[in-house]
Structure formats: structure tokens, C-alpha cells
Amino acid sequence: MPHVTMTVNGNAVSEEVPGHTLLVDFIRQNLGLTGTHVGCDTSQCGACVVHVNGNSVKACTLLAAQADGAEITTIEGLAQGDNLHPMQAAFREAHGLQCGFCTPGMVMSAVDLLQKNPNPTEDEIRGWLKGNICRCTGYHNIVKAIQSVAQQSKTEAAA
Numbered sequence: 001m002p003h004v005t006m007t008v009n010g011n012a013v014s015e016e017v018p019g020h021t022l023l024v025d026f027i028r029q030n031l032g033l034t035g036t037h038v039g040c041d042t043s044q045c046g047a048c049v050v051h052v053n054g055n056s057v058k059a060c061t062l063l064a065a066q067a068d069g070a071e072i073t074t075i076e077g078l079a080q081g082d083n084l085h086p087m088q089a090a091f092r093e094a095h096g097l098q099c100g101f102c103t104p105g106m107v108m109s110a111v112d113l114l115q116k117n118p119n120p121t122e123d124e125i126r127g128w129l130k131g132n133i134c135r136c137t138g139y140h141n142i143v144k145a146i147q148s149v150a151q152q153s154k155t156e157a158a159a
């Protein structure tokens with residue numbers, strides 16, 4: 001069995017796993033980080049999005065062994081203690097979650113979007129979220145949440 005070593009939310013982890021273990025299953029089952037969700041297992045829904053070396057990736061599309069040596073951030077790694085990450089706070093504020101099942105993947109994708117494009121248009125936000133399916137919100141409040149974080153950062157940068 002391959003020996004897999006990676007950093008997850010700042011912690012070094014090292015385990016032997018069967019070669020066919022998906023990264024999402026490794027995160028949820030081996031590490032007990034169940035904030036990363038599985039909505040489809042067919043790479044469509046985006047509920048499983050985590051950051052791999054700073055980029056949002058569907059964790060059901062990657063084997064754990066392929067992430068050997070990588071830096072992984074899951075939804076559990078975003079908040080600082082009791083302080084929510086600004087994107088998490090904005091989702092809550094703008095009512096960007098209803099059932100909440102898609103939320104971890106949405107938040108991880110949204111954080112990556114603003115890292116790459118701090119000032120996206122509404123179309124760019126909607127385009128970026130094409131790989132994330134939400135069955136509840138109609139996306140409007142999710143888009144508003146992302147826009148409010150982008151606006152906040154702009155205001156902070158100008159201050």
C-alpha cells in the first residue's frame with residue numbers, strides 16, 4: 001500500500017492507504033475532517049472542493065497517493081479559532097446557504113477565485129462557480145456573499 005504524506009490544515013499527516021483511495025475519502029475517513037462533502041462522486045457537484053497547493057480541486061477526482069507531498073486546506077482550515085474566515089462570515093450574512101450541503105465546496109472555490117481574481121464581475125463569479133452545484137439558493141445570495149468579500153477587500157486596500 002502506498003505511504004502518503006501531506007500537510008492538511010497545517011498538520012503533517014502520514015498514513016498507508018490502499019492505492020485506490022480517493023483524496024476525499026482520505027480526508028473524511030482517515031482524517032475525520034467531514035466538512036468536505038461528497039455529493040455525487042462523479043466530479044459534477046463540487047461539494048468536495050479543497051485546496052491542493054493553493055488551488056481549488058475536486059477531491060473526488062484525485063487519489064490520495066496523487067496528493068503525496070501536497071499542502072491541503074479543507075473547510076476546517078479556514079477559520080482562525082472562533083473567527084470565521086471572511087468568506088464564511090459573508091455566506092452567513094448574505095444567506096448564501098440553505099441546506100448547507102454545497103457550502104464547504106462553494107466557500108473553498110470562492111476563496112480560490114478571489115485569490116486569483118480579487119475583483120471579479122458577476123459573470124466571472126457565476127462562471128467560476130459552474131463546477132459547484134447548489135440545489136437550494138438559486139446562487140443569488142452566494143454571488144452576493146462573494147461580491148461583498150471582494151468589496152470589503154477593496155475598501156480595506158483603499159483605507
Ligand code: FES
Binds near residue numbers: 042048061
Ligand atoms: S463529490 Fe466531488 S464533485 Fe461531487
Ligand code: FES
Binds near residue numbers: 102
Ligand atoms: S445550500 Fe443546499 S445545496 Fe446549496
